Amino acid sequence: MNHIKDIEQRETIEWSNTWWEKANDVKQKRIALLGDSVTRGFRSKLNNRLEGRYVVDICASSSQITDLLLWKQYKFFFECSELKYSQVFLHAGGHHGHDIQRCLDEEYSDFFRMSYKKILDLVCENCSDIAVLSYTPSVKKENLSEWDTLRNKELEARNKIVYDIAKEYGIPYIDIWNPFLTGNFVYRDFIHFGDDGNEFIAEQCLSHINMKEKKE
Numbered sequence: 001m002n003h004i005k006d007i008e009q010r011e012t013i014e015w016s017n018t019w020w021e022k023a024n025d026v027k028q029k030r031i032a033l034l035g036d037s038v039t040r041g042f043r044s045k046l047n048n049r050l051e052g053r054y055v056v057d058i059c060a061s062s063s064q065i066t067d068l069l070l071w072k073q074y075k076f077f078f079e080c081s082e083l084k085y086s087q088v089f090l091h092a093g094g095h096h097g098h099d100i101q102r103c104l105d106e107e108y109s110d111f112f113r114m115s116y117k118k119i120l121d122l123v124c125e126n127c128s129d130i131a132v133l134s135y136t137p138s139v140k141k142e143n144l145s146e147w148d149t150l151r152n153k154e155l156e157a158r159n160k161i162v163y164d165i166a167k168e169y170g171i172p173y174i175d176i177w178n179p180f181l182t183g184n185f186v187y188r189d190f191i192h193f194g195d196d197g198n199e200f201i202a203e204q205c206l207s208h209i210n211m212k213e214k215k216e
Contacts, residue, residue, distance in 0.1 A: 015062050016073055021047060021055035026082050031209070033058040034074060034123065035091030038136060041192055045202035050209070054086065065093030066115040071122060078126040087129040087212070089174075089205055092119060094135030094158055095191050103157035113161050120169060131172040131208055133201070134159050136180050141190045147181075148190060174204055 017040060022028050031046070031054045033039050040060040047056035059077035063070035070092065093116055103109045123130055135158060138151040159177055166173040185197040 009064055009067060010069075011062055013062075014069075017058065017060045018073075018077055019043070019058045019060075020081065020083065021057055023081070023083075029054045030083055030085050031056045031205075032077075032085045032088045032127070033060070033091065034077075034088060034119075035133075036060055036062065036095050038095055038191060039091045039133075042198040042201040042205075045195075045198050046205050049202055049206050054209075057083070057085075061092075065119060066111060071119055074119065074122055078122075085127045087131070087209065088123050088127045089131050089133055090120065090123055091133040091135075092116075093162070094155060095138075103154055103161060109157065109161065112158065113165065116162065116165055120165065120171075124169075129212065131174055131205075132162055132166045133174050133205075134162065134177040136176055136191075136193075136197070136201075139187050139190050144187045144190070151190075172208065174208060176201055176204055179204075 021030075031050065033043055033046075033056060035058075037060060040058060043056055043058045043060075050056060059074055061070055061073050063073065093112070103112050120130075120132075135155045137155060138148045140146045140148045155177075163173050179200065180197070183200070185200065186194040187197075188194055
């Protein structure tokens, strides 16, 4: 993918948010979250639940997973400090690009898959313990109590790709999609939710961390 194509798919405003908790403490055990604004919503919840055991850092971005810019941001995140991670949760590629891209299209689906693998390979170079999180469903902008069928078809297609890649790499896949569909979580807007949804995702991550520790 050339640089011009990258620029064409970017949003009017692109943003990134990198957060290092207790940044001067290189001995502190750490968890990293890689994702977007949805991921950013549950970082503090997970950080609070892990107090005394781990701190939770994050690299969140609006960049689409098919944009090389995202890979560069993650590379910067891992390379610009001496901090190391006990575990990384990858939650990238879900909630941007719905309006102009369709993973139901075979050609774009293959491109999304290739781009996701490129990101995952970078993460694997920097941490041996990785889990991927499914995306969360979207509601309609004009009615937050009704699912957005069009966007959710796209998200389901992306979830299927991510699930298949996780299986191929032998990496745990944490399904938060179906619990949101069957739950009664409050949405703040068409993508983001309130404390109940963020607490739920944090709990799923915590359960995974606890399960891994019991096996060690």
